[in-house]
Amino acid sequence: MDYAINNAGTTTVSKLLASFGVEPAGLKAVWVSYPCAIFVTPDHFDDELEVEQATLRTYDGESCMADALLTIIDELRRATECTCTFGHEGGYQMAAIMGDICSKKGKSGDLALMRDLAPVMASQAICGEGRALGRAVNQALDLFGDEIEAHITKKTCPAGACQTFRTFHILVSKCTGCGKCLKACDDDAIMGKPRFVHVVNQRKCTQCGACLKACPEGAVVTAGATKPKTPPKPIPVRRKK
Numbered sequence: 561m562d563y564a565i566n567n568a569g570t571t572t573v574s575k576l577l578a579s580f581g582v583e584p585a586g587l588k589a590v591w592v593s594y595p596c597a598i599f600v601t602p603d604h605f606d607d608e609l610e611v612e613q614a615t616l617r618t619y620d621g622e623s624c625m626a627d628a629l630l631t632i633i634d635e636l637r638r639a640t641e642c643t644c645t646f647g648h649e650g651g652y653q654m655a656a657i658m659g660d661i662c663s664k665k666g667k668s669g670d671l672a673l674m675r676d677l678a679p680v681m682a683s684q685a686i687c688g689e690g691r692a693l694g695r696a697v698n699q700a701l702d703l704f705g706d707e708i709e710a711h712i713t714k715k716t717c718p719a720g721a722c723q724t725f726r727t728f729h730i731l732v733s734k735c736t737g738c739g740k741c742l743k744a745c746d747d748d749a750i751m752g753k754p755r756f757v758h759v760v761n762q763r764k765c766t767q768c769g770a771c772l773k774a775c776p777e778g779a780v781v782t783a784g785a786t787k788p789k790t791p792p793k794p795i796p797v798r799r800k801k
Contacts, residue, residue: 561618565592568611573600576616589703591617591628594636597692599699624721625704626711630658632696640689647690650681654697664724666712675701720784728765728772729788730758734779737797744774756794 563580573590577583590600593615600607619628637651654677657670674697681694701708707718717725730741730750735757742750742758749765752758760771772780781788 563616563618565611565614565616567613570608570610572608573605573616576611577605577618580616582618586620588619588621588623588625590619591615591632593617594639594689594692597636597696599696599703601703622719622721624662624707624717624719625700626658626662626708626717627722629697629700629704629708630655630662632700633658633693636689636693636696640687642685642687642690644686644690646681647685647687647693650677650685651690651693653677654681654693661708661711662722662724664711664715668712670712671701671705671709716785718785720786724767726767726782726784727762727787728760728767728769729781729783729790730760730771730775731779731781731788732757732790732795732798734777735797736777736779738776740774740776741771741780744770746770752794755797757791757797759791759794 563582565576568576573592574584577590584602584605587602590605592598592600592609592611596609596611596614598609619625633651633655637648637655640647642648654674657674660666661670678694678698678701682691682698683694685691685694710716710718711722711725715725720726737752737755737757739752739754742752747764747766747768749761750758750771751761772782
């Protein structure tokens with residue numbers, strides 16, 4: 561959620577949240593936009609900072625910080641007309657890397673590359689936005705590096721927010737083995753036969769959602785970080801009472 565800050569002066573995130581009627585409990589972090597360009601975590605909500613006109617953005621436990629960082633990178637690099645190497649080209653490269661990470665295309669060396677580039681941008685970019693971008697990336701990797709890295713190494717979004725990382729599953733308790741989801745899948749990613757609980761082959765599934773729309777029983781569900789327990793292969797449908 562975004563909140564516009566106007567001429568706040570010396571203040572704290574706790575005071576700003578209170579002014580907007582936002583309860584700080586459950587928040588993972590707050591972003592104070594350029595020119596502050598800083599993430600503030602709950603343990604620093606009472607630290608003083610200088611804020612004039614900016615935007616305060618809140619993130620809770622269901623927020624993905626990889627996606628949050630991608631959005632911030634895009635905002636900062638599009639906010640400047642500077643064409644300097646580190647501000648313009650560096651911002652483009654940061655956006656490309658984070659875009660890959662958020663779309664399941666992240667590579668093992670991506671975070672190391674970002675860690676190398678971020679401090680150089682923070683000190684060498686001519687434009688203020690480019691320097692802020694470098695600082696923001698550096699801080700985000702320090703604060704949320706494990707969460708971002710999980711998108712690469714585990715191919716999962718810990719917050720369960722990234723649609724690209726959501727998986728489709730067929731619930732044993734609801735599947736009747738009707739075969740409608742199997743027929744709707746153009747990728748042959750569903751295993752099953754009549755009166756057997758169908759099973760999604762995660763390696764073949766492209767997350768198109770056709771099975772979700774086709775199931776009349778509500779047996780097909782999507783999942784984020786927490787997955788429902790399903791059998792590895794089709795099993796007989798449970799007898800209905």
